[in-house]
Amino acid sequence: MSKRYTVAIVGATGAVGRKIAEKLAERDFPVKSIKLLASAKSAGTELSYNGHPVTVEEARPEAFEGVQFAFFSAGGAVSKVLAKEAAARGAIVIDNTSAFRMDPNTPLVVPEVNPQALAQHSGIIANPNCSTIQMVCALEPLRKKAGVKKVIVSTYQAVSGAGSAAIDELEKESRGLREVTPNPSVLPVKSLEKHYPIAGNLLPQIDVFEDNGFTFEELKMMNETKKIMELPDLEIAATCVRVPVVTGHSESVYVETEKELSLDEIRQVLAEAEGVVLQDDPANQLYPMPLYAEDQDPVYVGRIRKDPHTPTGIHLWIVADNLLKGAALNSIQIAEKMIELGLVKEVQE
């Protein structure tokens, strides 16, 4: 990686945008120059990259001239307008919104799972939903070893997945657990009519409801998993729940494989899986917990059990930082993988 690249971050002032800048520097991503882009309102804000001050510019089509990697994390509406403008100017767009994820012409990629999909890109790569990414990191090694037939997942999702306003809301509600007189306005879905407290509570709604009773978040997990794993017939269903945790999504996952695996085989497969760290030692009370996954790169897997009735059934508890592997880190890993695979066009200097 001796070449260096011109990088733009769209949504640079947001929670994920900031994590992308942090992680690019931390990972020594070969940045030649960086543009921090945001709405006109945020333009002029002074941020920093790798210790150097950078002034935020307005995200307009012309801002992408000369950009090679554009990380988008400013909401689906912005991506729908600007991603194609950036791609038309030669940038590889790595989009962290749901705008293009289910578009058949857009690769939806977790580098540990389906790097081969990157070759088919036409300028835009979609970064999957946070809950999906951490789950497929644990499912893919099982699929490779024994096939995967059925998945039932219940999530325990942190508020940072709903942005920094949701973190502020939880924090405000948490000052004095019993005396809370909350006036929620962000969760479960800011744009909808009703809002409920999250401190001391659980919200079994993430994103809007669809006609079949599933939420859009649940359908994202179901459909994105099928696409990433190239398993259109996977029998998958999700229940997504917001919990009073700041950062770190957790998932209780039941998987049925095609072939039966022993507990030792399951452990070995997961211990060797790229990006996965096994935390599974009940005797020493070692298991994944979101508080300890915050700011960490890996997907943690533990509480591994064979189902007592179905020989091919496996129970897993999967935890990861939703802002890192669930968003910023995976986006950067996509860019790194494209460089590694020689998929980035040369530009004239």
Added chain:
Amino acid sequence: MSKRYTVAIVGATGAVGRKIAEKLAERDFPVKSIKLLASAKSAGTELSYNGHPVTVEEARPEAFEGVQFAFFSAGGAVSKVLAKEAAARGAIVIDNTSAFRMDPNTPLVVPEVNPQALAQHSGIIANPNCSTIQMVCALEPLRKKAGVKKVIVSTYQAVSGAGSAAIDELEKESRGLREVTPNPSVLPVKSLEKHYPIAGNLLPQIDVFEDNGFTFEELKMMNETKKIMELPDLEIAATCVRVPVVTGHSESVYVETEKELSLDEIRQVLAEAEGVVLQDDPANQLYPMPLYAEDQDPVYVGRIRKDPHTPTGIHLWIVADNLLKGAALNSIQIAEKMIELGLVKEVQE
């Protein structure tokens, strides 16, 4: 119910003991006189019943002379020693610990589900685990209509299930979400070596681990459900997780019935089920949440969805107050049902 009964509460100073006293008064249970019993350490404490002061006495065998209903909620060790002493003196023991639940000679009862089991008692009736009770209230009406074959449940359990010390721990940890320097000593399991913060965290361990990797809490849910529903071959598996909620257990449940039900049939069956309140109106963001289930009697069921792949598969979200229907209320309902069924021996006045 013109007759009145002498009642004892063992563990009267504890969280569930106090709820039992409150609920007996609130429900106009036919109490002739009440004895509040606890450890020698708590003897002499002044409590109240229905507005009248009552002095706590030490729970000794002789204290049960003349008692007709003895509600035990002082831990398994106390029940193992004193429940038989109380029963030998003619009391009907309703035991809220795990001491006798799996004893084949002890009925394990949720009055809406298996009142018929009460007739076989020999002095002791076991009150099931809190997580089990609320789940079987929703499963039983489905079983009656269509049979139940398989259950995969992931729980979101409140800290009050671990006693008032756990509530205090969460409260202390919650003052200032980011600046917490917690020094946990209660959760996940007080008697074990390691303790982790619950504020802003999730603990995928409730009770101790067994050799098969399931926790005792998970096995309780699995075994108790089979016993209560009289379904020894039920394919059930549980994952139990503690969440930073004070009171109110929640459950994401996947059920496979024997016969296929339509969504309307499922809704109707649950809407008509005794003790169940349907809260399932996605368009109006109506679904069960623990914060709103606190201090309420019913088992709330919502987020009802047909599985997208398995025609007999159903997804449910079930919430109830773990101290009420999960403990105190169910215990009292057992006593009420025994009176109603004429199962309480006459005593000489």
